[in-house]
Amino acid sequence: MRITPDRIEEAAKELYLRALRDLPPDIKRGFEVLAARETGTTAKTVLATMIQNIAVAERTNNLLCQDTGIPIYNITIGRNVEVDGVALTAAIRRGCERATREGPLRSSIVHPLTRKNDHTSCGISVPVIHVGFSGAFDGLRIEMIPKGSGSENNSWLKMAIPAEGVDAIRTFVIDCVLGAGGRTCPPTIVGVGIGGTADLCVHLAKVAATRPLGSHCADAEGAALEGELSAAVNMLGIGPQGLGGDATAFGVHVEIAATHITMNPVAVNMQCHSARRASAVLTARDVEYGY
Amino acid sequence: MAHHDFTTPVQEAQVRALVVDDTVTLDGTLFGIRDATQIAMFDHGRTTRFNLAGHAVVHTAPNVKRVEPSPSYPAGYAPICVGTTTSARMERFTRPLMERCGVRIVIGKGGLGAESAAAFRELGGVYLALIGGAAALETTWVEAIEDVDLDDLNPESLWKFRVRGFGPLRVAMDSHGASLYAAVDAEARAKRAAALAALGVRR
Numbered sequence: 001m002r003i004t005p006d007r008i009e010e011a012a013k014e015l016y017l018r019a020l021r022d023l024p025p026d027i028k029r030g031f032e033v034l035a036a037r038e039t040g041t042t043a044k045t046v047l048a049t050m051i052q053n054i055a056v057a058e059r060t061n062n063l064l065c066q067d068t069g070i071p072i073y074n075i076t077i078g079r080n081v082e083v084d085g086v087a088l089t090a091a092i093r094r095g096c097e098r099a100t101r102e103g104p105l106r107s108s109i110v111h112p113l114t115r116k117n118d119h120t121s122c123g124i125s126v127p128v129i130h131v132g133f134s135g136a137f138d139g140l141r142i143e144m145i146p147k148g149s150g151s152e153n154n155s156w157l158k159m160a161i162p163a164e165g166v167d168a169i170r171t172f173v174i175d176c177v178l179g180a181g182g183r184t185c186p187p188t189i190v191g192v193g194i195g196g197t198a199d200l201c202v203h204l205a206k207v208a209a210t211r212p213l214g215s216h217c218a219d220a221e222g223a224a225l226e227g228e229l230s231a232a233v234n235m236l237g238i239g240p241q242g243l244g245g246d247a248t249a250f251g252v253h254v255e256i257a258a259t260h261i262t263m264n265p266v267a268v269n270m271q272c273h274s275a276r277r278a279s280a281v282l283t284a285r286d287v288e289y290g291y
Numbered sequence: 292m293a294h295h296d297f298t299t300p301v302q303e304a305q306v307r308a309l310v311v312d313d314t315v316t317l318d319g320t321l322f323g324i325r326d327a328t329q330i331a332m333f334d335h336g337r338t339t340r341f342n343l344a345g346h347a348v349v350h351t352a353p354n355v356k357r358v359e360p361s362p363s364y365p366a367g368y369a370p371i372c373v374g375t376t377t378s379a380r381m382e383r384f385t386r387p388l389m390e391r392c393g394v395r396i397v398i399g400k401g402g403l404g405a406e407s408a409a410a411f412r413e414l415g416g417v418y419l420a421l422i423g424g425a426a427a428l429e430t431t432w433v434e435a436i437e438d439v440d441l442d443d444l445n446p447e448s449l450w451k452f453r454v455r456g457f458g459p460l461r462v463a464m465d466s467h468g469a470s471l472y473a474a475v476d477a478e479a480r481a482k483r484a485a486a487l488a489a490l491g492v493r494r
Contacts, residue, residue, distance in 0.1 A: 042312075042461070046422055049422045049425055049428065050422060050424065050425055052425075052428055053422070053424070053425035053426070053427050053428040054427075056427040056428045056431060057427035060427060060430075060431070062371070062372055062426075062427040062430060063354060063371070063372040063426060063427060064424065064426065064427055065372075065374055065423075065424045065425075065426045066351065066352070066353055066354055066372045066373060066374030066375070066376075066426040067374070067376065067424075068354070103354075103371075104354070104355075104356050104371065105354055106352060106353065106354040106355075106372075106446045107446075108352075108446075115327065117445075117446075119445075148424075149376075149377075150376065150377040150400075150401070150423060153377065153380075167490075167491075167492045167493060170487065170490045170491075170492050171487060171492055174483060174486050174487060174490070175483075178476075178479055178480060178483060181401070181402070181472065181475070181476055181479075182400070182401040182402055182472060182475075183377045183379050183401040183402075184401075185377075185400065185401070185423040185424050228489075228490055229490070231489065232486045232487075232489050232490050233486070235482055235485060235486045235489060236479040236482050236483070236486055237475065237478055237479050237482055238475060238476075238479050239475065241400060241401070241420065241422060241423060242401055242402060242472055242475055242476075243420065243461070243463065243471055243472075243475065244471065244474075244475040244478070272423070272424055273424055274424040
C-alpha cells in the first residue's frame with residue numbers, strides 16, 4: 001500500500017494537538033493507583049490537583065501543560081507499505097509546523113546558540129524523527145511525544161565500568177532521582193537505559209521513559225530490575241512536585257541493549273506526570289488514532 | 292497553616308506574615324517572567340516600563356493567540372494556556388528581581404535554592420508553589436493579558452496578567468528561612484542508604 005505525504009502531514013499535525021490535550025488511559029490509571037495509596041497530606045492535595053487538571057483540560061479542550069515540549073515523532077514502518085522516506089520526513093515537519101500555527105501552540109524550539117525562535121516548533125533536526133520497522137502489523141504507525149523540558153533537563157549518562165557491576169546501575173538511578181527532586185514534575189516515569197554505546201544508552205532511557213505504564217522490559221533481567229527500582233525510588237519520599245510524599249514515580253522502566261566487554265553504561269531520562277503521547281496507524285484508506 | 296487572600300501589590304508585612312504550608316490566593320496583577328526575560332534584564336541591561344514593586348511574578352512562558360486589541364484583550368493577546376516552568380534554572384535572578392525591581396512573591400514549580408532563600412529572608416520575599424503541569428486549571432484563574440513588554444522575546448516576554456482567584460498556592464519557601472524543598476531533600480537523602488540496602492547494593 002502507498003501512503004501519501006498529505007495524509008502523513010495531517011496525522012503529524014493532529015497527533016501533536018491530541019497529545020497535548022488528552023492524557024493516555026494508562027497514565028490516568030497510574031494517577032488513580034498513586035492517589036489511592038498516598039499517605040502524605042500535602043501529596044494527596046497535589047495529586048488531586050493534577051487529576052483535576054486532566055478533567056479541566058478535557059472539559060475546556062485545553063492543553064494539559066503549557067510546555068509544548070520538544071516534538072518527537074517515532075515512525076514504525078509495518079508490512080506492505082511503500083513510502084518515500086524523504087517525503088515522509090518533510091511531511092512530518094509540515095504537520096508539526098501546522099499544529100503550531102493552527103493550534104496555536106507556543107513554539108518552544110530555538111536555535112541553541114542564537115536562541116532564535118522561528119515560531120514553527122521546528123529547527124535543525126527538530127522535530128526529532130526516529131524510523132523503525134515492524135513485522136507485527138500492516139501499515140505505518142506514527143507515535144508523537146511532546147517531551148517536556150522540565151523532565152528532559154534531568155537526563156544523565158554514566159559510563160560505569162564492569163567492575164562496578166549492576167550495583168553501579170542501581171546506585172546511579174537512586175542518585176539521579178534524588179538529584180532531580182521536584183524539578184522533573186514528579187510523579188515521573190524514570191526511564192533507565194542500560195548497555196549499548198553512549199548514544200544508544202541515552203536513547204534507550206528515552207524509550208523507557210515514554211513507554212506506556214504497565215508495559216515491561218522484554219528482557220527478563222531488565223524486567224526484574226524494573227520491579228526492584230520502582231519500589232526503591234518510592235522509598236525516598238520526594239513525592240509529587242518534590243513537596244514530600246510517597247508518589248515519587250509511577251514506576252521505573254528499563255530498556256537494555258548488549259554492550260562491550262569493557263563497558264557498563266547506564267542512562268536516566270525522566271518523563272513528567274504529564275506523560276503525553278499519541279499515536280496513529282495509517283493504512284491504505286484509514287487512519288486510526290490512539291495513544 | 293493559615294489561608295491568605297492577597298490583592299497585589301502587597302506590603303512587606305503581608306509577606307513576612309506567611310510561613311511554609313500556609314496557602315495564598317491572589318487577585319489583581321501577576322507578572323509572567325522567564326529565563327530569556329531575566330537574562331535580558333539582568334545580564335543585558337534591558338529595562339521594563341512595568342513597575343514590579345510589591346508584585347508577584349510567575350515563572351512562565353504562556354501559549355497565547357494574537358487577536359484584535361479590545362477591552363477583553365487589551366494587549367492583543369488571548370491567553371490559551373498559562374502554566375509554570377521549573378524555577379531552579381532562574382535561581383540567580385531572585386535577588387536582582389527583589390533588589391532592583393522590588394518583587395515580593397515568586398511563583399513557580401520545583402522550588403528555588405539557598406541563594407533565593409537568603410534573598411527572601413533578607414529582603415522580605417516568599418516562594419509560592421504552583422502545581423507544574425496543571426496549566427489547564429491555572430489558565431481558568433487568568434482573566435486577561437493586560438499588557439506585555441519585551442515582546443521581542445516572545446514567548447518569554449514580560450507578561451502582565453490580570454488574575455482572579457489564582458490559587459490556592461502553597462507557601463513553599465518563606466521569609467524566615469524555611470523551605471519545604473530543602474526539608475524534603477534532606478529527608479530523602481537520609482533515606483538513600485535504606486533504598487540502596489533494599490536493592491541489595493553492597494558498597
